[in-house]
Amino acid sequence: MVYNTDMDKNHVTLGILAHVDAGKTTLSESLLLHTNVIRSAGRVDNGTSFLDNDPLERSRGITIYAKNARIPIGDNEVILIDTPGHADLAAECERILPVIDMALLLVSAPDGVRPYTKTLWDLLRKEHIPTMIFVNKTDLTEKTQSEMTKDLEIHFGSGIISFSDKDFFENVASTDEVLMDRYLDAGLEAEDIRNAFNSCTVYPLFFGSALRGEGISEFISALENYILPPAYLPPKGGDFSGIVYKISHTRDNKRLSFMRVTRGTLKVKDVLGEEKVNEIRIYSGEKYTTTGSATEGDICALVGMKSTHAGSVFGDCSGRPRTVFAPALSYTVRYPADVDKTKMLNILREIEDEETTLAVRYYEQTGEIFISLMGDIQTDVIKHTLKERYGIDVTFDNGIVCYKxxxxxxxxxxxxxxxxxxxxxxxxxxxxxxxxxxxxxxxxxxxxxxxxxxxxxxxxxxxxxxxxxxxxxxxxxxxxxxxxxxxxxxxxxxxxxxxxxxxxxxxxxxxxxxxxxYVHILEPYYNYTLKLPENCVGQAMTEISAMSGTTEIVNTDPTELIVTLSGRAPVSEMNDYASKVRTYTKGRGELTLSLAGYDLCHDEEAVLAASDYSPESDLDNPTGSVFCSHGAGTTxxxxxxxxxxxxx
CATH class of the missing domain: 3.30.230.10 (Ribosomal Protein S5; domain 2)
Structure with a gap:
């Protein structure tokens, strides 16, 4: 069944984020089951889950696209947004951040905090999004809850409070002097907990096993009693505003603009910008109902909009967030000779409409088409989309650096x-x-x-x-x-x-x-961690310095004679370094890379010299203006x- 949106409930959007295989989709299934939205929970690995309904998702057993479901809790309709866990698909996860009220970060009990988990936590803190933590798969570890909590505090810092602890009121009070005074004077109320959560002072912690349904009822109970609004709050009203966070296409090629209504009401036939809203859909999983209007806080899909994109804002609401996850490399697209170049370019731009990080570019001088990709998983997704939707097989050449x-x-x-x-x-x-x-x-x-x-x-x-x-x-x-x-x-x-x-x-x-x-080139940098034998440290530090990288010794294991180095280096220099590490360490070295963002290009003059770009010859992006002179436009x-x- 599909839970129909209720106009007399608060719309609260909860984003579920995690490293791959932490159990996000399984947790979503369990929440849907425990709130009677579905009769039986599907399995990701069996391809039967309520949310992972795309054929590629079901065949690979992973989440590729952010999707939402709705569950009723008290006077609230909680809109769950399940996100991909692969770092290759992080941009899909990032796009939901402007539209969620709160986040649930999953941590796998056996694996602990992975590097990408820490990246997600830091991003949530940077965006000041109230966050809960659910340690999943506790049935697969021998660690105690106390040990797991301490590990989280090491990686995430203070304010993490286990709501399964019978003394959690006192623990919440210990995070703030005002709360402690109130606790000692008259005790804390549920509203105090709610305010501490919304101000990002407290991060509620839960333990359980989504697959076994353990800890789910306790989590839902805590949501209702301490996190969500305790009663229906009528919309504040005012002029409409909203933000688009996702574009997708249906199987019959209808273009959907997924939007969060941040204020007011949006109705069918309303005009946004220069386009009319022909239909408003309320999705839960792959099913939907149509509605005549969407109100403050709701998530809806609009039919009829052709020029929207992820990050489009309407009315007085904040603009798109800064992009943290972006591809560092661009690839030449190789496609069959019988496919017209213009057709191929238009098809890729249609896909770019959904996945904006592709940054499709055509170089007239060479006749080549380039797209930017995050990694192997996204590469497979694009290949699959081109094959299934358009019947075209493509390959990609070796990547080149994406500059800004x-x-x-x-x-x-x-x-x-x-x-x-x-x-x-x-x-x-x-x-x-x-x-x-x-x-x-x-x-x-x-x-x-x-x-x-x-x-x-x-x-x-x-x-x-x-x-x-x-x-x-x-x-x-x-x-x-x-x-x-x-x-x-x-x-x-x-x-x-x-x-x-x-x-x-x-x-x-x-x-x-x-x-x-006063205009400069930026290039992507990697943060790296390099574990290698002690006798190879000198070579590594010399080579990384030659790459314009930084190096710091962060750990030495005297029993194994292994040293851990960390630092930062340009992607252009370090992208192929892993194979070299394996060679000179005789297979004992391990290089881990994560994108650190963009900074000034270390060899700007060389990059400029290799480019033949002329801004004044770029007719698609004119630098001049058109003025009227003697009844005609003059450039x-x-x-x-x-x-x-x-x-x-």
Whole structure:
């Protein structure tokens, strides 16, 4: 059965995250079973689970796509979002973060905290998302709950409180002086626990076995009594706002935009941007019901939207989060000779619509198509999608590094678009941000100067794409874009005019900074851990230094004569280092890599010299603006736009 959304219940979204094989989907099945949403729990390994319904998921026994289910708990409808556990598919997991109210992080009792588990924890802390922890598969370990709790505290820090401990009220109180005073004075109430959780002061801890159904009832009871709102809270009302977190296509090729309504109400036939909502679906597993409206807090799928993307925002809600998980390597796509190049490019762009990290690019000089991939699992997913959906077999050549671009000086970019019977001008302040912040967007324009609807549209255009840089044409990052001026024409301005003006403003600002040497290339770096024999340490440190990497000795095992090194190095230098380690350590070395993010390119001059990109020849991304002269549109080059701008 499908649990139909209830207008008189609070919509609370719970994201379930974990390292692969920790048991996320099994836990989701058990929660659905214990709340009477399903009559019997499916098995991931048998391909019968309620949520993993894609054929590839069922054949491989893994979660590939984030999907949701609904369970009733008290006056709340809890929307579970089950996410992939493979690091290759981390971007799918990351996209749900702006739409969840809280997270449940699973840890496998036999495996403990894995590197990717710690990465997820750090990401949840960075985004200030209230988090619970469920230690799963406790039937497969001999560790005590106390030992497992201490291990979690070593990796995650303080505030982790076992709710299975009979003294957990006192333990919660110990995390905060105010709570302790209240506890000693009159004791804690459930609302105190709830507030401590929502403020990320306390991280409730649970133990159990999802496969055996152990600890599930206790978890649900704690959710109802101490975590979720205790009673129905009517929506606050106000203008509609929402954020799109996922795009998918049905088997009959209907495009679905999955959205969280963050305020107000969305109705069928409402217009978002320039498009009409034709249908609103409420999904639970692969089944859905249609509804005439979706209210504050709900997760829905919209039919009829063609230009949305993961991260699209409507109304006054926060923009897309910075991207942490992004591919470090790009691959040439090799496809059959009888497949037309334009057709292949269009097909890949359709898939990119769902998986934005693919970053499909076509190089006219060579006629080659490139896409970015996170690893072997994602590579298999893309191959499977192309074969099953389009009947095309593809292979990929060896990867090349995915670069990005940034700035280290502020400027104002001006974009003007005024062919005959069109008009828009946009001025955008561009400021550098700290490394790893990603892109940020805002408006500093009075509604007296530019209507609020036009401002929202400009902000949408700022966020709707990865804007190309002007050194390599690589995506820009770590920049704050602020709308500081804009002008429309009461008769001639159309929605698309502001898209043109916005894109051109960003390009013009980048060109001004490029001319002064304030645009730079960023490259991906790995964090690495290298375990190797003591007699190989000198060679390793010398070679890693030559890679422009850093090295630190973090551990020495005198009994095994094994040394552990850690540090950071460019992906371009270390990507093939594992095979070399195996050779010079005679198979005793072990190299573990994880993406550390982007930083300044260690050999920028060489990368620039190897590139033939010309921003002024990039006709798809013009740097100049179009002004009206003598009744016709005239293109003005970027370095003359400031002299022609209308807003002084």
């Amino acid at each position: 671009e940034t700035i280290d000086m502020k400027t104002v970019g001006v974009g003007h678009y005024e062919p005959l019977k069109h008009y828009a001008e946009v001025q955008i302040l561009m400021e550098p941000l700290a490394r790893g912040r990603g892109m940020e967007y805002s408006s500093d324009v009075s509604e007296d100067d530019l209507d609020k609807n036009w401002q929202r549209l400009i902000l949408t255009h700022m966020q709707e794409r990865d804007h190309p840089g002007v050194l390599l044409g690589a995506p820009i990052t770590d920049i704050r874009l602020t709308l500081v001026a804009g002008r429309s024409h009461i008769k001639h301005t159309e929605g698309g005019d502001f898209r043109q003006a916005t894109y051109r403003a960003i390009r013009q600002g980048l060109m001004k900074l490029r001319e002064s040497g 003005i080059p970027w370095n003359e736009v400031d002299d022609h701008k209308h807003i002084k």
